Amino acid sequence: MLVLRESYFIYVRNLKTWLAQPWMIVAAVLSSAFMFLFFGEPLRGITALPGFPADDYQAFLAAMVIVMAVVFSGSDMAMVLLTDMMSGYVDKLLLSPVNRFSILLGTLLIGGTRAMAQVLAIILVATAIGVRFEGGILGILAVIVGATLLGVAMGCVGLIVAMRTRSVQVTVNSWLLFMPLAFLTSAFMPRDLLTGWFQVAVGLNPIEYIMVAVRAVIIDGWVWDSILPGIWILLATTAVLIGAATYEYRRATN
Amino acid sequence: MINGPAVLVEGLGKTYPGGVRAVDGISFAVERGEFFGFLGPNGAGKTTTIKILATLLPKTEGRVEVAGLDVIREPKAVRQAIGVALQEVGLDDLSKGRDFLELQGVLYGLSRAEARTRATELLELVGLSSVADRKVGSYSGGMRRRIDLAGALMHNPGVLFLDEPTTGLDPQSRITVWEHLEELNARGVTIFLTTQHMDEADRLCRRLAMIDHGRLVAEGSPAELKAGVGxxxxxxxxxxxxxxxxxxxxxxxxxxxxxxxxxxxxxxxxxxxxxxxxxxxxxxxxxxxxxxxxxxxxxxxxxPSLDDVFLQHTGRQIRDSDADGDAEDRMWSQWMGVNRR
The missing domain is CATH 3.30.70.100 (Alpha-Beta Plaits)
Structure with missing residues (x-):
């Protein structure tokens, strides 16, 4: 219970810090809108390819915009933590008698919150440009919950990067680490239509299965064969990464 | 209640990974209610020592008790018993002064209502009531030290650890901080302070230890030490x-x-x-x-001044001037990933 109380206070502080930087939020929303604009518009004609699963390319793209935004939020979380490490605020928290795990939890929860808020904004943008969610309101809720979990998982990766390297130049560039996770996927084209080594690599990327599940909810509705693998992989990835981040955090703070 | 000295250090040593020997077998004790100074040039081992006493850094060897508690066996109880304001340790620039204090309070176990009341009291004490709702990032150097000090006092600790509380401050702000510290000590708070400023140690500390290259070179009251120069x-x-x-x-x-x-x-x-x-x-x-x-x-x-005491024991003078620059360089290179410890 004490851990929950402490995590709550640390979470609220992190939330206020985030909200105190409105440009971070504006930029996050704008970058997603740009994705629809700069990828969706020029690639619109792809839907005419034989075997392409959607009529509306923006609807196909929406899964990519959502998943990519959340994946790259891991890099933001690395910078958030590194900023607190550099200013000495993490040490300030470590000097207090709070449980170490409360600090970690308060930080991971903000990763989830940021992902949740961003995905909510993306869904609004997508709806505004005419994307229909076949999975309905429940589908939208499911996507938001999934994105929150993925935000926590990617936040874990970001935390590990910041704690391991303690370096601005590495952390600022940590989006490079997330790039293959985000792009070695069926982001622009269904996996069936991909070829060669790229298709193989996409099949090995856990994020791909999450993206496929999100896309299924958007363009097909509740097609469990596409959705379930994504759910299992999301849960497993999140669990493993929380474990790894906890281990790394213990190592760094003892 | 604290039994015995507020701080007890026996044979403390610290070797960083990579072999740098920052603290090399020091022993000293700080009595309850004392105003104790740790005086030495930059890189002498002051910050390392204070971080070990405050449970932020593990020691390599020796015994350290703070407020009658072993820092390794009971770190949580030690943290609850002490207040700490470290030189490079961290204010939350995007948070309002009052919010910063209230969060410190609840993290040390105060209820929200208690934290609110205590924050108001302390803002008054350190003279920051008028800027309580401004972001800490907008504070001047002196105001930052004072809000940090107030944060360290939120849970009414019996022992206060301060790492160079006035380094980088203008003369007027230094005097303000000194007055707060004297008042706290008069109320019975034990203060352990590190400094590289002779005048600060001379004015504030009833007893001090001089440290150089990780070793204690002299210990006593400022008057005793100066008389020792003879x-x-x-x-x-x-x-x-x-x-x-x-x-x-x-x-x-x-x-x-x-x-x-x-x-x-x-x-x-x-x-x-x-x-x-x-x-x-x-x-x-x-x-x-x-x-x-x-x-x-x-x-x-x-x-003789304390500077002369240091000179007598080490053959060198403490140089105030280049110390700040060194600290900044060190921090900068550390965070740019150039010189990781």
Whole structure:
């Protein structure tokens, strides 16, 4: 219970810090809108390819915009933590008698919150440009919950990067680490239509299965064969990464 | 309640990964209610020691008890018992002053209502009530030190650890911080402070330890330490002339043999000699310089300062001037990933 109380206070502080930087939020929303604009518009004609699963390319793209935004939020979380490490605020928290795990939890929860808020904004943008969610309101809720979990998982990766390297130049560039996770996927084209080594690599990327599940909810509705693998992989990835981040955090703070 | 001394350190050593020996077997004790100073140049091991005492850094060897508790076995209880404001440790720039304090309070176990009341009291105490709702990032250097101090006091700790609380402050802000510290100590709070400023140690500390290269070189009250120098300090500024090294060496050798001269050294500012009676020794010292072919630009006789105490024990002076720059460089390179510890 004490851990929950402490995590709550640390979470609220992190939330206020985030909200105190409105440009971070504006930029996050704008970058997603740009994705629809700069990828969706020029690639619109792809839907005419034989075997392409959607009529509306923006609807196909929406899964990519959502998943990519959340994946790259891991890099933001690395910078958030590194900023607190550099200013000495993490040490300030470590000097207090709070449980170490409360600090970690308060930080991971903000990763989830940021992902949740961003995905909510993306869904609004997508709806505004005419994307229909076949999975309905429940589908939208499911996507938001999934994105929150993925935000926590990617936040874990970001935390590990910041704690391991303690370096601005590495952390600022940590989006490079997330790039293959985000792009070695069926982001622009269904996996069936991909070829060669790229298709193989996409099949090995856990994020791909999450993206496929999100896309299924958007363009097909509740097609469990596409959705379930994504759910299992999301849960497993999140669990493993929380474990790894906890281990790394213990190592760094003892 | 605390039993025994507020701080007990026996044979403390710290070697960083990579082999740097920052603290090399030091022992000391701080009694309850004492105002204790840890004085030394940058890199002497002050910050490492205070971080170990405050449970932020593990020690390599030795025994450390704070508030009667072992820092390794009961770190949480130690953290609850102490207040800490470290030089490089961290304010939350995007948070409002009041929010920063209230969060500190609840993290140390106060209820929200208690934290709110206490924050208001402390903002008043450190004179920041008028800026309580401004972001900490907008505060001046002096205000930052004061809000940090207030944060360390939120849970009414019996022991306060302060790492260079006035480094980088303007004279007026330093005096304000000093007054707060004196008031706290008068109320019974034990204060452990590190500093590289002689005047600060002299004014505030009832007892102090001098540290250099990770070892304690002297310990006592400022008055005792200065009396230990045993005499006056003669400073001679001279013009080195054509053949500096030989002339200077000859003058130094000659001064060292003079009756009444206990110690003599050359540094960038000239010669510094400790003598029994400054007035009696001055003519002979001047003569020694003339014999060596050096012309004297200035000669002064002063009562010993803590600087002279440090000089006597280490053969060097504590340099205030370049210390801040070093600390900044170190931090910068560390975070740019150039020089990781």
């Amino acid at each position: 005499g006056d300090i003669v400073h001679v500024a001279f013009d080195a002339g054509e053949s500096p090294d030989e002339g200077v060496a000859a003058a130094l050798a000659a001064v060292r043999t003079l009756p009444g001269v206990r110690q003599a050294d050359i540094d960038d500012n000239g010669l510094i000699a400790t003598v029994g009676d400054g007035g009696a020794a001055a003519p002979a010292i001047m003569a020694a310089f003339q014999d060596a072919g050096l012309s004297i630009a200035n000669l002064s006789i002063t009562r």
